[in-house]
Amino acid sequence: MSSNNGIILRKHIDPVEGYPKVGEHFGLEERPFNLEAAKVDEEHPLLLRNIYTSIDPYIRIRMQSPQRKSYLPSLDLGQVIPNLTLAEVVKSAVPEYKTGSHVVFMSGWEEYTFVPKDAMKMVQPISNPYNLPLMTFVGALGMPSQTAYVGLKHVGKPKAGETIYISAASGAVGQVAGQLAKSMGLYVVGSAGSDEKIAHLKELGYDAAFNYKNESVHDALPRLCPKGIDIYFENVGGETLDAVLMNANFHARIIFCGAISQYNNPNPYGLKNYAQILTKSLTIEGFIVMNLIPLYQEEYFREMPKLIAEGKLKYKYDVYKGLGSIPEGLIGVLQGKNFGKALAKIADE
Ligand SMILES: NC(=O)c1ccc[n+]([C@@H]2O[C@H](COP(=O)([O-])OP(=O)(O)OC[C@H]3O[C@@H](n4cnc5c(N)ncnc54)[C@H](OP(=O)(O)O)[C@@H]3O)[C@@H](O)[C@H]2O)c1
Known part of the structure; x- marks a missing residue:
């Protein structure tokens, strides 16, 4: 048996x-x-x-x-x-x-x-x-990579030269979002929760990265994004989003992918800086991969396996x-x- x-x-x-x-x-x-x-x-x-x-x-x-x-x-x-x-x-x-x-x-x-x-x-x-x-x-081809792909490309609509900040940057979604953004000519900043993860982000080609457990996100973002943030790939929510709102440029886009800091939080974080959404004309767009990927499946499976096979996406x-x-x-x-x-x-x- x-x-x-x-x-x-x-x-x-x-x-x-x-x-x-x-x-x-x-x-x-x-x-x-x-x-x-x-x-x-x-x-x-x-x-x-x-x-x-x-x-x-x-x-x-x-x-x-x-x-x-x-x-x-x-x-x-x-x-x-x-x-x-x-x-x-x-x-x-x-x-x-x-x-x-x-x-x-x-x-x-x-x-x-x-x-x-x-x-x-x-x-x-x-x-x-x-x-x-x-x-x-x-x-590498699974659901989180599909999330990074459709979120970045079709929700964020990135343009070369823009600054993108990605939280939970070394994770399943973040590592792909960062490498794709780099390949599109963006200035890519990430955060993660250990020095080992930060070292890995540099190996993946991130332009700058910080350990949010060692440096406040309120200090790190103005330091590492001197031209402000044009796109935020949101994976964690809470205080990080608040700090992004203060450092966002006019018409910045927030790709609202996840809010993991809130999934087990007995004291849900209340945003303090939400008036910035109005005064900077920000766009916050939530999305769920399973609703978007059917629209982009063909291009995804044309582009991504090749990038992985050629070692261009680690x-x-x-x-x-x-x-x-x-x-x-x-x-x-x-x-x-x-x-x-x-x-x-x-x-x-
Ligand atoms: N919208 C969609 O369709 C869709 C699809 C897939 C995933 N998601 C979302 O995308 C996000 C990332 O998912 P993933 O699969 O790539 O997971 P992952 O990044 O591989 O793993 C989760 C990471 O989140 C970070 N984290 C955990 N608790 C945190 C906290 N309190 N504050 C800040 N960071 C925390 C940790 O990294 P650190 O050590 O760096 O903190 C952890 O390794 C999640 O929010 C998930 O729900 C959304």
């Missing part, structure tokens, strides 16, 4: 309650599974073996109670937590998907996933003309080992312990 263990949501948790706790709010559930006897059919045409799964901050938003409305519904109690995963087709009832082929799917954080027939349109077969490593499809991973390491990985991301894109390797390729 094999197993199909999964990471289960046990209890909802709102931001005011702080960080989720492993065991209390979510954790590993052991489930026996007879792989040999498992059958695919019309109702469940595919059985997937999950290999690499993405660990992302937005999962925290899905752990909130259903009363808090968001762009995705809260997860049900007892549900395996779903996220984008690179998987192998191990049983197939449809000729388009051969056993042994690889796909990206919103599998659960579990060892094996049956794909229901109404979710078949969400299964993405991978096309790999550059022979990139399999983890790339939920890593990508740092933080790989957690085994299904059981995922809860620790998620809490690590929420607390800034990850250095690079957090992924878990659930099984061998």
